[in-house]
Amino acid sequence: MSEAALTIKNLSAGIARGPMLLHGVSLSVAAGEVHGLVGMSGAGKSMVGRCVLGILPAKVAITGGSIRFAGQELVGMAERQRRRIGAGMALIPQDPLSALNPSRRIVSQMTDVMRLRLGISPTEAAARALALLHEVHIRDPQSVLRRYPHELSGGMRQRVLIATAFACEPKLIVADEPTTALDVTVQKQILRLIRDLQRSHGTALLFVTHDLGVVAKICNSVTVLNAGRIVEQAPVAEIFGQPRHPYTRALFAATPRYDQPGGAVG
Amino acid sequence: MANPVPGTLRHALTNWRVLAGGVLLLLLAIAAIFASALAPYDPLDQDLAAQLAAPDWHFGADAHALGTDSLGRDVLSRLIYGSRVALTVAFVAGFLTAIAGTAMGLAAGFFGGWLDAVISRAVDIWSSFPPVLLSIILVALLGTGLWSVVAAIVLIDWTRFCRVVRAETLKQRRLDYVDAAVVAGLRPLAILWREIVPNVLPLALVLLTLEMGLAVVIEAILSFVGLSISSDAPSWGGMIAEGREVVHQAPWVLIGAMLVLLATVLGFNVLGDGLKQELDPVLR
Numbered sequence: 050m051s052e053a054a055l056t057i058k059n060l061s062a063g064i065a066r067g068p069m070l071l072h073g074v075s076l077s078v079a080a081g082e083v084h085g086l087v088g089m090s091g092a093g094k095s096m097v098g099r100c101v102l103g104i105l106p107a108k109v110a111i112t113g114g115s116i117r118f119a120g121q122e123l124v125g126m127a128e129r130q131r132r133r134i135g136a137g138m139a140l141i142p143q144d145p146l147s148a149l150n151p152s153r154r155i156v157s158q159m160t161d162v163m164r165l166r167l168g169i170s171p172t173e174a175a176a177r178a179l180a181l182l183h184e185v186h187i188r189d190p191q192s193v194l195r196r197y198p199h200e201l202s203g204g205m206r207q208r209v210l211i212a213t214a215f216a217c218e219p220k221l222i223v224a225d226e227p228t229t230a231l232d233v234t235v236q237k238q239i240l241r242l243i244r245d246l247q248r249s250h251g252t253a254l255l256f257v258t259h260d261l262g263v264v265a266k267i268c269n270s271v272t273v274l275n276a277g278r279i280v281e282q283a284p285v286a287e288i289f290g291q292p293r294h295p296y297t298r299a300l301f302a303a304t305p306r307y308d309q310p311g312g313a314v315g
Numbered sequence: 316m317a318n319p320v321p322g323t324l325r326h327a328l329t330n331w332r333v334l335a336g337g338v339l340l341l342l343l344a345i346a347a348i349f350a351s352a353l354a355p356y357d358p359l360d361q362d363l364a365a366q367l368a369a370p371d372w373h374f375g376a377d378a379h380a381l382g383t384d385s386l387g388r389d390v391l392s393r394l395i396y397g398s399r400v401a402l403t404v405a406f407v408a409g410f411l412t413a414i415a416g417t418a419m420g421l422a423a424g425f426f427g428g429w430l431d432a433v434i435s436r437a438v439d440i441w442s443s444f445p446p447v448l449l450s451i452i453l454v455a456l457l458g459t460g461l462w463s464v465v466a467a468i469v470l471i472d473w474t475r476f477c478r479v480v481r482a483e484t485l486k487q488r489r490l491d492y493v494d495a496a497v498v499a500g501l502r503p504l505a506i507l508w509r510e511i512v513p514n515v516l517p518l519a520l521v522l523l524t525l526e527m528g529l530a531v532v533i534e535a536i537l538s539f540v541g542l543s544i545s546s547d548a549p550s551w552g553g554m555i556a557e558g559r560e561v562v563h564q565a566p567w568v569l570i571g572a573m574l575v576l577l578a579t580v581l582g583f584n585v586l587g588d589g590l591k592q593e594l595d596p597v598l599r
Binding site for chain 2: 102103104107131132133134135136138139140142143144147148149150151152153158161162165166210213
């Protein structure tokens with residue numbers, strides 16, 4: 050395995066003067082690899098992603114451990130220095146409806162990051178945005194750039210967000226349930242798109258999801274979280290072949306199977 | 316629709332509330348700007364031979380279309396000149412209040428922490444005073460005059476903006492696009508300006524229209540109790556106070572001033588309601 054893009058060691062986080070949310074989570078994502086982070090709601094999987102990205106909710110704080118990214122320690126890093134990491138990381142959010150600012154045109158939202166991080170002119174940034182929209186297979190990208198988010202469908206918005214995430218060639222992208230808010234046919238297209246772009250750009254991807262079907266399609270390795278603790282961590286083939294932990298087996302049992310009539314849910 | 320912003324404006328003009336309020340206020344603005352050309356008399360000219368003359372509609376050099384007051388001054392001319400005071404207060408006090416309140420609300424909602432605590436408690440304490448009483452005390456302290464009235468309105472009403480804008484900012488700050496901007500490494504002030512302000516602005520605009528109507532009322536109240544501009548100069552509140560004393564002999568003084576005041580406040584409120592309807596789908 051090549052050098053890790055992201056290494057998390059013994060990460061703990063909790064609510065100030067309240068319960069702990071993460072207990073000693075360790076994982077690493079190799080460059081160009083897709084690492085799945087699965088678990089049920091409230092298992093802390095999104096919280097891991099938020100710790101990495103530095104967007105924890107106001108009352109939550111990291112209480113211990115280390116997050117190493119691109120040779121730098123992120124835990125305890127000053128905000129000013131942290132902002133400079135900006136270009137290295139990006140987020141593909143869960144809900145494409147609330148992830149675009151309703152009162153700004155697509156082009157200005159896409160180019161903000163590029164102008165800030167790549168130091169290019171507005172025209173260059175707009176040209177790059179156009180190329181990126183081509184890359185995510187949006188029809189008539191020229192007109193989409195001029196539109197407002199409410200004029201686009203959910204799938205289109207998610208494509209715009211994916212294009213934006215790849216805009217500055219980040220080393221790591223955290224995808225937080227990127228397909229949950231979309232309908233099933235669009236989910237498939239979006240997953241393929243993320244996978245294709247991830248491969249062609251060689252980006253490391255931390256893929257947070259509750260859907261094991263998605264994990265099987267896209268991930269190289271998996272971490273299973275329950276109640277803020279790691280219950281199992283293995284390459285994807287291994288975990289699907291012979292899940293060791295009873296919780297993992299329960300998660301598998303909870304996944305609906307469409308290929309078997311009467312396949313159990315729950 | 317390739318270009319929705321002019322679209323929104325065009326659509327707003329089909330809303331009867333926006334249209335009615337807009338036309339009403341436009342007429343008022345014309346009256347205020349061209350007062351010297353429109354008013355048949357000098358508003359300060361006293362004609363002691365024609366005290367409390369009833370409205371009469373014959374066309375002649377000495378006609379008083381809306382009658383005269385107890386000093387023989389032409390009511391129509393005084394109403395027209397009075398719109399200058401009303402609109403000056405509406406716009407100046409309205410905008411200053413909006414700017415001060417919105418800035419405080421944005422700061423409290425966005426930065427949170429001790430700043431939010433200080434501002435929010437100030438708003439709580441502030442709004443526990445009865446506003447009319449507070450404005451009378453403030454003007455009494457600041458001295459009478461138009462600018463004291465403006466200052467009093469700003470000092471009292473900034474809380475209205477602050478509350479609403481703070482709540483909206485708190486809501487906006489939790490949305491994913493703010494997180495995305497944080498991840499991208501935008502500075503806090505850039506995030507506030509680019510991601511939050513555009514979404515708070517429509518709300519502030521609606522509040523501003525309503526605030527202008529309120530400012531007109533507050534100015535009238537302060538004129539009524541004699542704390543605004545000098546009682547000679549024409550203002551609607553002053554006319555209501557004078558008209559009240561002669562209401563049995565000459566009700567037109569009181570009625571005229573009350574009707575224009577009513578129309579103005581109605582105009583602002585209807586316009587505000589219309590704008591709210593038009594801007595809401597953008598906010599959601």
